[in-house]
Amino acid sequence: MNLNQNNYCVIMGGGIGSRFWPCSRRTLPKQFLDFFGTGRSLLQMTYDRFKKIIPAENILIVTNEMYADLVKEQLPEMKDEQILLEPARRNTAPCIVWASYHIQALNPNANIVVAPSDHLILKEEEFLNAIEKGLAFVEKDDMLLTLGIKPNRPETGYGYIQIAEQIANNCYKVKTFTEKPELELAKVFVESGEFYWNSGLFMWNVKSILKATEKLLPEITDKLKHNSIYGTPQEKAFIDEHFTACENVSIDFGVMEKASNVYVSLGDFGWSDLGTWGSLYDLSEKDDQGNVSLHGKTMLYNCNDNIISLPKGKLAVIDGLDGYLVAESNNVLLICKKDEEQAIRKYVNDTKIKLGNEYV
Numbered sequence: 001m002n003l004n005q006n007n008y009c010v011i012m013g014g015g016i017g018s019r020f021w022p023c024s025r026r027t028l029p030k031q032f033l034d035f036f037g038t039g040r041s042l043l044q045m046t047y048d049r050f051k052k053i054i055p056a057e058n059i060l061i062v063t064n065e066m067y068a069d070l071v072k073e074q075l076p077e078m079k080d081e082q083i084l085l086e087p088a089r090r091n092t093a094p095c096i097v098w099a100s101y102h103i104q105a106l107n108p109n110a111n112i113v114v115a116p117s118d119h120l121i122l123k124e125e126e127f128l129n130a131i132e133k134g135l136a137f138v139e140k141d142d143m144l145l146t147l148g149i150k151p152n153r154p155e156t157g158y159g160y161i162q163i164a165e166q167i168a169n170n171c172y173k174v175k176t177f178t179e180k181p182e183l184e185l186a187k188v189f190v191e192s193g194e195f196y197w198n199s200g201l202f203m204w205n206v207k208s209i210l211k212a213t214e215k216l217l218p219e220i221t222d223k224l225k226h227n228s229i230y231g232t233p234q235e236k237a238f239i240d241e242h243f244t245a246c247e248n249v250s251i252d253f254g255v256m257e258k259a260s261n262v263y264v265s266l267g268d269f270g271w272s273d274l275g276t277w278g279s280l281y282d283l284s285e286k287d288d289q290g291n292v293s294l295h296g297k298t299m300l301y302n303c304n305d306n307i308i309s310l311p312k313g314k315l316a317v318i319d320g321l322d323g324y325l326v327a328e329s330n331n332v333l334l335i336c337k338k339d340e341e342q343a344i345r346k347y348v349n350d351t352k353i354k355l356g357n358e359y360v
Contacts, residue, residue: 081231122270
């Protein structure tokens, strides 16, 4: 199979995954974990997926510098110059701008797909077909393309895209973006048929994204545009000096919500953003009472609709729980209502303030 040498993939893998605490930790976040017992972490599964349609040497991973060894351990085939190490966390816009300048120096005609490292795709063939078609779109036209997912429920944990006129098969102009709506509004969105989940996955030509960011985010592009040799210590020194000075802004807010040439390709790929325990619960096999048990062993009595994650070799005997998350990892045991998972970030912050980094 001849892969298009102009196609590149940027995998964003620098997040902490705090909503998956206590299993996801600052030193070992969720993208490096094997949630499904397949022997491959979420990051490895993402790399494996894109390697089928993107030349392996054209895949880059952008991550925090503290995860350099983890990336090299999990993906030993990647060369050092394919791993871009951020000196600080500054959200997705600085990450994408840096990766885009880096790729432009390698190939000024590059088409790029930007993907998070923690998504699950059940219908992989349909997904990869959509990516290939999307990259072909952006190769010809100055468009910023995102992937929209047909919603199957009024989910409040995802952003939504409202579609306007159709420009090609399954491709539409974007009318509006809406971040994580309240439940009642999410219900209206789903019932209208005009709204799709925002997957956080983007496709564009390197010229298109740099034109957009130089116009809309000049304070970031001015800092990260550089002439040093890419993949060298000089580049790393430049980034170490300038990256931290960038503002913390997402590519959605900084570019996609403001640009006039934003389009969405629609599909249904068995997609899930594995952002929360609830999303993992939805995807996992359940017993007759709706309980999910991961990794360890459980004996459950009078229990319904719980998710229990334990270290291997651990046994939990539980009686009378209904709709709870029970998660143990290393030195932390968390027990809370499953539907209050947005509070987990508060638990993490409170723990860090009161007890330091040892437990986060």
